[in-house]
Amino acid sequence: MMVYDKEIDNICLSIDNFLINKLDESPLDENLFPPQYQALVARINRLQLIFQQLNNFAKALSQGNLEANYPDRRNYLAAGLKQLHAQLRHLTWQTQCVANGDYHQIVDFMGDFSGAFNKMVMQLKEREIVMAAQRDAMKIVFDNIEPLLIVDDEDHYLALYFNHKANVRFQIVDNDLHKATERTPFLEKVLHVGLGSIELFDEDSQHWYTVVTSNLPWIGGKKSILIYCTDITVYKQRENDMSFVANTDKLTGIFNRRAFDNALERVFEQSQHNSEPLSLLLIDIDHFKEINDQYGHLHGDKVLVVLAKTLLSSISRPNDMVTRYGGEEFAVLLPSTNKFGALTLAESMRISVQKLSIPHDQEPVDNTKITISIGVTTCIPLKIDTPVSLINIADKALYQAKQKGRNMVIHFPFNE
DSSP states (O other), X not given: OOOOOHHHHHHHHHHXXXXXXXXXXXXXXXXXXXXXXXHHHHHHHHHHHHHHHHHHHHHHHHTTOTTOOOOOTTOGGGHHHHHHHHHHHHHHHHHHHHHTTOTTOOOOSSTHHHHHHHHHHHHHHHHHHHHHHHHHHHHHHHHHSSOEEEEESSOTTBEEEEOHHHHHHHTOBTTBHHHHHHHOTHHHHHHTOOSEEEEEEETTTTEEEEEEEEEEEOGGGOEEEEEEEEEOHHHHHHHHHHHHHXXXXXXXXXXXXXXXXXXXXXXXXXXXXXXXXXEEEEEEETTHHHHHHHHOHHHHHHHHHHHHHHHHHHOOSTTOEEEEEETTEEEEEEETOOHHHHHHHHHHHHHHHHTOOBOOSSSSOSOBXXXXXXXXXXXXXXXXXXXXXXXXXXXXXXXXXXXXXXSSEEEOXXXX
16 A cells, blocks of 8 residues: 655656746755655756756747857757757858858758758849849940939939949049049039939030939938930031021021011010110112013022122121011111111111122123112110011111112101
8 A cells, every 4th residue: 555645746746847837937945855855856956957948948949049048068858959059050151141142052951941942042043143134234235325323412422323424424533523523514514403404515525415313212212313414416416507597598698587587586575674775777679670670580699699798797796687588678686786876887788788899791791780778777675565566667767768769778766
């Protein structure tokens, strides 16, 4: 018959507690047991410590804590966990290598995970190869397009990126645009262009550029500005050539009626704004029909060409304008010119033309003599005035000059 031993029962209960659900329970106090049980209690406490170390280490690994303390080196039961810990640390190092572009890492100790990891590394390697090829291709593209700059939004003199043509054009060193602007002043203009598009002329190269700027999100959330410059010099030249053709009289080589109408509208508005005098001369060749009838239209054209050159040589200011107004009529637009100046120039033109002697090939052999009649008006335009009213007054003055016998200058006041 077995005798019930309460001390043994307490020891067994403690073993059940820390094995099943109370590993963190305090160790048994050896002194509370009879001497014959104290050695057993000491070994049970050591066993509890071993299980606590295993539990804590396994829990740390399960949470990804690879810095957890190792179990006691005498705890042989932790050997497997220690090996797993070492492999996880090595896997972490391998992952960092992959993140830094080393795609030669292979994992072979974690079953299905190893296969998935190695497949991921291969896919990253293939994508890196593709991306490298794309980067090379894009670099070739960017280096061959027009100057392209990406600058820091906060510091417009810090270049975050620039292509080859921008480097050549603006001579950028170490991303420092302060130095570059000293070499190429045109860059200073470019850096101060607001968002949008504008045409700028570069005095150094004598080239025209369209500069387009826009906001651009940059790496790390940094705000930047993209600046793209397109050389439009050829297009500007073509535009100027087309404008020249469109605004030039084909026969005489001076401005035509289209150019006159555009210029008159512009200078009329300027004279209104600045309260400055504006004068207009309308000129007509006297008896031009008879010249055509007697000598033919080819000779009449010659007369028109000679007259145009004579009128053009009479003006000296860059803003004065001689145009062929239509047929045998010419117009002279004189910004910032008062009545006295306009009449003086008109009379000088009349005398110069009267002295002309234009040779012809038909009988009689005498050279052609021509005279002109000139109508003049001067105004300081008011808000209610229009360019058409200026033409009408000058035309009335011209009509009176022809009525009174031709070869004369008549001035009509504008506001009377």
